[in-house]
Structure formats: structure tokens, C-alpha cells
Amino acid sequence: MQIAGVSAxxxxxxxxxxxATARRLAAAGAHVTIVDLPGSSGPEVAxxxxxRFAPADVxxxxxxxxxxxxxxxxxxLRVVVNCAGIAPPAKVLDREGHPTPLPDxxxxxxxxxxxxxxxxxxxSAAIARTQPTExxxxxxxxxxxxxxxxxxxxxxxxxxxxxGAVHAMTLPIARELARYGIxxxxxxxxxxxxxxxxxxxxxxxxxxxxQVPYPQRLxxxxxxxxxxxxxxxxxxxxxETIRLDGAIRMAPR
Numbered sequence: 001m002q003i004a005g006v007s008a009x010x011x012x013x014x015x016x017x018x019x020a021t022a023r024r025l026a027a028a029g030a031h032v033t034i035v036d037l038p039g040s041s042g043p044e045v046a047x048x049x050x051x052r053f054a055p056a057d058v059x060x061x062x063x064x065x066x067x068x069x070x071x072x073x074x075x076x077l078r079v080v081v082n083c084a085g086i087a088p089p090a091k092v093l094d095r096e097g098h099p100t101p102l103p104d105x106x107x108x109x110x111x112x113x114x115x116x117x118x119x120x121x122x123x124s125a126a127i128a129r130t131q132p133t134e135x136x137x138x139x140x141x142x143x144x145x146x147x148x149x150x151x152x153x154x155x156x157x158x159x160x161x162x163x164g165a166v167h168a169m170t171l172p173i174a175r176e177l178a179r180y181g182i183x184x185x186x187x188x189x190x191x192x193x194x195x196x197x198x199x200x201x202x203x204x205x206x207x208x209x210x211q212v213p214y215p216q217r218l219x220x221x222x223x224x225x226x227x228x229x230x231x232x233x234x235x236x237x238x239x240e241t242i243r244l245d246g247a248i249r250m251a252p253r
Contacts, residue, residue: 001078001137001232004029008079009071011058011119014040016194017144018083020221021228023049028229030079033071035064035119058084058115064122076130078139080123081228085112085144085162087196089155105158112162116143120173120184128180138181140232143170145188145241151250163188167241174239183238185231190245192219212246219244 008025012018013034022045026032032051035058036042046053052074054067071077086108090100120141127139145163152160167186174184191197191208197218198205209217227244231237 001133001140001235003079003229003232005031005075006078007031007033007071007075008081009033009035009054009068009077009119009123010081010083011035011115012082012084012144014042014045016083016196017189017192017221017224018081019045020225021081021083022046022051024222024225024229025079025081025232026051031071031074033067033074035067036084058082058119059110061118061122064118068122068126072126077123077126078130079142079232080119080127080139081142081144082116082119083144084115084119087156087159090158091155092157108158109162109165112159113165116166117169124177124180124182127182128177132181135235136181137183137235139183141173141177141182141184142228142231143184143186145170145186147188147190147243147245147248147250149188149241150243153250154253170241171239178238183231183235185237185239186241187224187227187231188241188243188245189224190219190243190248192224193221211251212248215246217246219246 008030010018010022013022014036022032026049034042034046034053035056038055042053054070056063056067090104132138145166148156148160149163149167170186
């Protein structure tokens with residue numbers, strides 16, 4: 001699908017993978033709407049790329065529906081990239097052998113999984129109402145999972161479960177939305193240079209990068225953005241989860 005001239009909605013677009021994707025799509029000619037929490041850097045990033053900012057909690061249907069409406073005001077909404085998510089570490093049992101509070105687990109699932117599903121549902125309803133292109137295509141949705149979906153580490157039960165579910169729902173959603181000409185793919189990043197990772201000491205970042213077979217470094221947000229743009233551009237990519245990880249397979253810890 002051609003990127004230039006369409007409307008693109010990016011959740012988690014105020015920083016990290018989302019911001020890089022917003023910049024990439026805007027540079028390719030898309031009208032970008034960044035969705036992130038109030039108080040984020042969303043307005044600044046939107047101003048930088050000539051886009052729009054729609055503050056929203058991805059788990060709130062009303063707020064997401066409003067953001068989708070905002071995105072559709074400049075051009076037909078055809079591209080959605082879900083990057084919003086959290087990754088707080090928490091084991092099943094704490095150091096004293098007590099269960100981690102259930103709300104901690106539920107919060108990760110709600111933001112990473114329910115939030116992604118909510119955006120897919122609200123956005124696909126709008127995309128399905130647009131006029132198809134000459135090829136019958138209406139839009140593309142790109143979700144974000146993680147290599148933790150396949151090799152979750154100790155301390156990642158909630159995160160791995162949420163990202164594993166994002167991967168698992170990719171194919172059934174792609175099959176369902178095919179009738180509308182909407183493709184759905186997921187990217188599963190490895191160890192990426194995100195704001196969360198940037199908070200680690202340089203030595204820790206180098207150590208993590210050296211675990212990657214090749215290239216032995218952290219992934220760049222721009223590489224995620226390039227893959228997201230290629231998924232949009234390549235009409236035969238559908239129903240697939242693509243690892244972006246330098247061939248790493250995560251160890252237990």
C-alpha cells in the first residue's frame with residue numbers, strides 16, 4: 001500500500017519505537033497522528049513531523065475512538081501501528097516467597113494486550129468504512145509483540161503472556177479482516193535501544209548487545225520503523241509475526 005497521502009495512527013508514538021515509526025511514515029508522506037498519554041512528549045514529536053497529537057489511554061474505547069476520528073480528518077485512515085506498551089519486571093513469587101499482587105499482572109495484560117486489541121477494533125471499524133484502493137486494499141495494521149512471546153525470561157510472566165497473546169491473535173484477526181481488504185501483521189523486536197533500555201548503564205547495554213549473534217548490538221528504533229514501513233508497502237505480507245532480533249534467542253535470565 002502506498003504510504004504517501006494516507007492517514008497513519010501510531011500508538012506509543014511519543015518515544016522509542018513509536019516515535020521512530022511516526023518520523024519514518026511522515027517522511028514517506030503520511031499524515032501522522034500520534035496517540036499517547038497526556039503529559040507525554042507526543043505534542044512535541046507531532047509538531048516536529050508536521051503531524052497531530054491525540055491524547056488517549058489505549059485501554060479506553062471512547063478515547064481511542066476519538067483518536068481514530070482525529071486521524072481520519074486529514075485523510076482516509078489506512079495505517080495503524082501499535083507501539084504502546086509497558087514492561088515492568090515481576091516474578092510469580094517475590095523474594096519472600098509471596099505471590100506478586102494480581103493487579104500488577106493484570107495491568108500489564110490490560111495495557112499490552114487489551115490496549116492493542118482495543119486500538120485494532122476501533123481503527124479497523126473506521127478503515128472498513130473507507131473506499132478501497134484500485135487493488136481492493138483498505139488498510140494495514142501493524143502490532144508490536146516481542147521475542148519474549150517465544151522465549152520469556154524469568155521475571156517476565158506478565159510481559160511474555162501479553163506479547164504471546166498479541167502474536168497469537170495476529171492470524172485470526174488477519175483472516176477476519178481480509179474481507180475488508182485490511183492486512184494485519186506483528187513485529188516481534190529483540191533487544192532494542194528504547195528509552196527504557198537507555199536508562200541502563202553503558203556496560204549493561206554493551207553486555208546485552210553482545211548476546212546478539214549478529215550484529216552484536218542493540219536494535220535501533222529506526223530499524224523497527226523501516227520494517228513497519230515495509231509491511232505497509234508490501235501487499236503480500238499478512239497474518240505474520242516477524243522477528244526483528246539479530247537472531248538472538250533469549251536465555252532464562
